Amino acid sequence: MYRISDQQIDYILNDIGARGVEMESLQQNLLDHVCCIIENNLEENGDFESFYKKTIQTFYKDELWEIEEETLLLLTYKNYYTMKKVMITSGSFSAAAMIFGILFKFMHWPGASALIVLGISTSSLIFLPLLFLLKVRDKQQVIDKIILAFGILSGILLSLSILFKIMHWPYSMILGYSAVISLGLILLPLFFITGIKKPDEKINTVTMSIVMIMICGLWLSLIRSPQGTKALGIKNTTVFLINEQIVANERKLNDELSKNDTLVNESTEITNRIIELCDQLKSSLVFMETGVSMIPEDFEDKELYISDSGGGFDEKQQSNIDTLIALIKEYNSKTEGSPLNKILPNVKNKANIDLAYRFDNDTHVEVLKHLTQIQLIVLQNERLRVSK
Amino acid sequence: MIYSSELIKGTLKTIVLKLLADNKKMYGYEITQRVKELTLDKIQITEGALYPTLHALEADGLVTTESEFIGKRVRKYYTLSPSGKNKTKEKVSELADFMETMKFLLDIKTKTT
Numbered sequence: 001m002y003r004i005s006d007q008q009i010d011y012i013l014n015d016i017g018a019r020g021v022e023m024e025s026l027q028q029n030l031l032d033h034v035c036c037i038i039e040n041n042l043e044e045n046g047d048f049e050s051f052y053k054k055t056i057q058t059f060y061k062d063e064l065w066e067i068e069e070e071t072l073l074l075l076t077y078k079n080y081y082t083m084k085k086v087m088i089t090s091g092s093f094s095a096a097a098m099i100f101g102i103l104f105k106f107m108h109w110p111g112a113s114a115l116i117v118l119g120i121s122t123s124s125l126i127f128l129p130l131l132f133l134l135k136v137r138d139k140q141q142v143i144d145k146i147i148l149a150f151g152i153l154s155g156i157l158l159s160l161s162i163l164f165k166i167m168h169w170p171y172s173m174i175l176g177y178s179a180v181i182s183l184g185l186i187l188l189p190l191f192f193i194t195g196i197k198k199p200d201e202k203i204n205t206v207t208m209s210i211v212m213i214m215i216c217g218l219w220l221s222l223i224r225s226p227q228g229t230k231a232l233g234i235k236n237t238t239v240f241l242i243n244e245q246i247v248a249n250e251r252k253l254n255d256e257l258s259k260n261d262t263l264v265n266e267s268t269e270i271t272n273r274i275i276e277l278c279d280q281l282k283s284s285l286v287f288m289e290t291g292v293s294m295i296p297e298d299f300e301d302k303e304l305y306i307s308d309s310g311g312g313f314d315e316k317q318q319s320n321i322d323t324l325i326a327l328i329k330e331y332n333s334k335t336e337g338s339p340l341n342k343i344l345p346n347v348k349n350k351a352n353i354d355l356a357y358r359f360d361n362d363t364h365v366e367v368l369k370h371l372t373q374i375q376l377i378v379l380q381n382e383r384l385r386v387s388k
Numbered sequence: 389m390i391y392s393s394e395l396i397k398g399t400l401k402t403i404v405l406k407l408l409a410d411n412k413k414m415y416g417y418e419i420t421q422r423v424k425e426l427t428l429d430k431i432q433i434t435e436g437a438l439y440p441t442l443h444a445l446e447a448d449g450l451v452t453t454e455s456e457f458i459g460k461r462v463r464k465y466y467t468l469s470p471s472g473k474n475k476t477k478e479k480v481s482e483l484a485d486f487m488e489t490m491k492f493l494l495d496i497k498t499k500t501t
Contacts (some may be wrong), residue, residue: 009460029416029463031437035461036417059435067436074444
């Protein structure tokens with residue numbers, strides 16, 4: 001039986017490390033194992049080094065680090081099959097949700113947006129990340145892993161940007177631009193340069209690169225340029241200021257007329273409440289859009305624009321809107337049979353009117369216009385009543 | 389005849405668990421030697437398959453380890469944990485059942501004397 005010296009143990013340990021095995025517990029296991037083999041099989045005065053080299057070669061096919069790789073694989077992917085199952089299930093689910101969401105949308109059935117949101121979020125937050133984790137194993141080269149990572153990342157960012165856009169959530173444009181940068185400026189050059197060098201992948205590389213350029217191009221054609229966004233912001237804000245001017249003028253006229261109106265009318269009170277509520281809502285929406293509740297004349301210099309992308313309300317705004325809708329209903333019931341205008345026009349299809357005053361899917365700029373209309377109608381009605 | 393590594397791969401976990409159940413605590417080299425001995429050299433477990441499996445079993449909490457210094461080197465002994473004991477029974481009976489099914493599927497006649 002051969003006796004291994006401390007120097008030889010250091011020699012083996014160094015060699016195992018040099019062959020790419022980095023996990024300490026695995027190094028120790030292999031060290032003990034190889035020592036056992038040597039001690040049991042090498043004669044007392046045998047050649048340690050050549051015997052060691054021969055022994056360690058029986059541990060692997062090409063390289064010793066294969067053992068560590070296999071270990072890590074088992075540790076990381078002990079849930080491999082569950083992951084695969086979840087990936088397929090989530091993928092099929094998101095595809096089905098998308099198909100039905102689009103069908104519902106075009107058929108104008110309820111639940112369409114819920115299905116679409118579910119479809120996009122499942123595919124971008126569960127399916128695509130799992131696809132990356134499972135696919136990255138098959139890629140041998142680091143560069144291929146990086147290319148895959150940027151491909152998946154671009155896909156996730158692009159889907160999320162569209163999801164955020166349709167939900168009027170903030171940062172959708174930032175997500176979209178990040179996706180295009182990741183796809184067009186990082187993935188595309190990497191993919192093209194690595195692919196074009198390989199003769200058998202040349203055609204595939206060229207066609208895929210064209211597809212990537214087209215995706216970026218299509219997205220960039222679809223969106224507004226920054227100048228366009230600014231111009232639209234200026235337009236929205238100017239229209240809003242003009243509307244405010246009209247409302248203010250109407251009020252002034254009413255004040256003049258009502259000086260002589262000694263008749264106390266119950267409609268005056270509800271009119272004032274509606275106008276007051278609309279004002280509150282408008283200033284809080286303007287605040288959400290611009291950070292100030294009153295838009296100054298020099299809004300262009302201060303770059304305070306009402307965009308057309310924001311939507312959604314906070315709790316207080318929502319409760320104000322609910323109160324407003326209740327007031328409108330009350331107001332309408334009072335104008336029943338009188339020559340005054342109703343806030344909601346007298347049209348046949350009541351369902352469409354209800355739709356017009358459900359603001360949840362509207363952008364702030366739309367809601368602001370609606371609120372102005374409501375104010376103008378009740379102000380006009382007051383004048384009609386007083387001038388009788 | 390030495391069995392192909394493909395055949396061993398699917399049963400290695402079971403083999404290791406069963407050996408640990410019968411022998412209380414063992415280290416890597418000992419496991420390979422015991423298997424060789426018991427199977428008359430027909431099954432030779434490679435280092436490349438054994439250690440990844442042992443690490444995975446440890447990560448799953450089926451085995452626990454204790455280290456012992458042998459001079460300058462460390463020897464890791466593996467012992468079944470309580471959940472490992474249950475898993476062993478499960479794995480062994482699954483494999484037994486599998487072998488019955490294979491016999492039937494491949495139409496292997498058991499040798500009768």
